[in-house]
Amino acid sequence: MTQAATNNAGTFAPLRQKVFAVLWVATIIGNTGSFIRDVASSWLVTDLSATPAAVSMIQAAATLPIFLLAIPAGVLSDILDRRKFLIVVQFLLASASLCLLFLSASGLQSVTSLIALTFVGGIGAALVAPTWQAIVPELVSRPDVKGAVALNSLGINISRAIGPALGGLLLAWFGAAVTYGVDVISYVFVVAALVWWRRQVPEDDALAERFLGAFRAGLRYARASRELHVVLLRAAVFFAFSSAIWALLPLVARQLLGGGASFYGILLGAVGAGAIGGALVMPRLRARMDADGLLLLSAVLTAAVMGVLSFAPAQWVAVAALLVCGAAWITALTTLNSTAQAILPNWVRGRTLAVYLTVFNGAMTGGSLAWGATASAIGVPFTLAVAAIGLLSVGFAFHAMKLPKGEADLIPSNHWPEPLTSEPVEHDRGPVLVLIEYTIDKADRSEFLKALARLSHERRRDGAYGWGVTEDAADPGRLVEWFMVESWAEHLRQHKRVSKADADIQDDVRRYHKGPAAPVVNHFLAINHPHLG
Incomplete structure (x- = not known):
């Protein structure tokens, strides 16, 4: 043929x-x-x-x-x-x-x-x-x-x-x-x-x-x-x-x-x-x-x-x-x-x-x-x-202005573990603040932040409406990435949306982490109380 x-x-x-x-x-x-x-x-x-x-x-x-x-x-x-x-x-x-x-x-x-x-x-x-x-x-x-x-x-x-x-x-x-x-x-x-x-x-x-x-x-x-x-x-x-x-x-x-x-x-x-x-x-x-x-x-x-x-x-x-x-x-x-x-x-x-x-x-x-x-x-x-x-x-x-190649693997990776909760959380509760704590060597800091900037686009695409990174004033090697999601249900959807290409970006970020274990992830839920009005 x-x-x-x-x-x-x-x-x-x-x-x-x-x-x-x-x-x-x-x-x-x-x-x-x-x-x-x-x-x-x-x-x-x-x-x-x-x-x-x-x-x-x-x-x-x-x-x-x-x-x-x-x-x-x-x-x-x-x-x-x-x-x-x-x-x-x-x-x-x-x-x-x-x-x-x-x-x-x-x-x-x-x-x-x-x-x-x-x-x-x-x-x-x-x-x-x-x-x-x-x-x-x-x-x-x-x-x-x-x-x-x-x-x-x-x-x-x-x-x-x-x-x-x-x-x-x-x-x-x-x-x-x-x-x-x-x-x-x-x-x-x-x-x-x-x-x-x-x-x-x-x-x-x-x-x-x-x-x-x-x-x-x-x-x-x-x-x-x-x-x-x-x-x-x-x-x-x-x-x-x-x-x-x-x-x-x-x-x-x-x-x-x-x-x-x-x-x-x-x-x-x-x-x-x-x-x-x-x-x-x-x-x-x-x-x-x-x-x-x-x-x-x-x-x-x-x-x-x-x-x-x-x-x-x-x-x-x-x-x-x-x-x-x-x-x-x-x-x-x-x-x-x-x-x-x-x-x-x-x-x-x-x-x-x-x-x-x-x-x-x-x-x-x-x-x-x-x-x-x-x-x-x-x-x-x-x-x-x-x-x-x-x-x-x-x-x-x-x-x-070159068009994208479109070669990334966008199939869901399903690699995020289910978030730990002390009791079931109502789906419409929010907003949700997610914190990921990294330990980064001073020599790797610049490259880590470049990789984290690429990750920020993925976070926003998949549901975050706010994103940032902070450092510990007492320990500059301790950096915390944070992002906001409008509800608990939307964060659970994030877990399903992360693609294999996104997982590769996250792996690139995590390779700079020098802690004894994986980066620590914490989830914080907004508290609605009349005294906090």
Whole structure:
């Protein structure tokens, strides 16, 4: 077997697992319906109002809810039954499309109703996006996770290749009502697949998180993870500039290229087809380039496409350019998404992927509004040129900020012993102060503190909201690390969250300890007493 064949076999390996394959096909059908709906809404708004601001509002309405709600949705995906949650949201999405159908059939559709119902659809997308991504490790084995993430991106772009073209044809031949009706039917297939999936429901857990506590834990993790910060920043700058092509594409199709609804669908279909091609050659690209090289390549190609479109080329040139754009788009999406997946432990995956989606959609929303306003002021061609120059500039400027490798072992180590207590402690009692006492030689002090600084990030990621280190005034070799946790239950969760990679960091810290035994660990609980008021 050739190396290329081996790579492609690896790309499609997750489809050998039946549940993943069924849900993957179902999401392609569902996403195809969503693209059919979106192309109808994007085109209808150009009939109702041809101003760039109104057109870009549709894009903003689709992405703003994800920016606003992705983190709460991620929390829900971590604490609720993910299968049932997905089923409920599919009915919400179907209801929004039914409303679009009835308004279009009755001739009551307006810019306001299009934006409002697109916003409702965006709410549905916000609720399901973190959950669809978070279930991937449940459906495939660990070695196949990256391949499954790539296949999910491929599936979206298969839908992007089929949906917009089909939506444009349906809109041109049968009108908006039938187009929205096809989208409604697509949800039937998604719900059927989710009902068929017999998800293994986790056993009841006495330490199961509640919404507000889980929300705070997710934000603490995101705030303390430096690796995640790099991914978020790289994603924000890339999508803020590349969003111009999505916000202005309806106007490019109609005003610059002189096309109709079916041609707009063809342009979006070309993006999807290019993405499929890009996904197929991705294994070869990964063999030659690292993640940073792939992201830079995506920025250069996307900027080149925007530059070509700014000159109002022939229609066939625009289609060819958007094929390239699709390949660049899936390369960037897959690179950033798989990097985010690789650096996240399962306990916080849904919440932290939601942070990533918030940044992604915030950049898309803000970018869409900004580029729409810019196009109103200086015109579509100049706006595309400005966006292209900006994307090239930030692409090269941020290339030096390297993406994390994502090679750490994030499986729980379960190496912390159960804390000793004189009697059972109520789970909601807190806060909890944890003290770890070390004996450190003077010669090792500097290296010990460097290792302890690395450990502090792990403590904060896993639940601590305060951390510090102190020394004994009478004995400088006696150092005490301390951290605060909001409740006893949250500290017990910390015990389950510590990964094997975190255990390695802790071992590195403890090797500097010179005491006769292991570092002494003490737990102190806050006392609530009326005289202490």
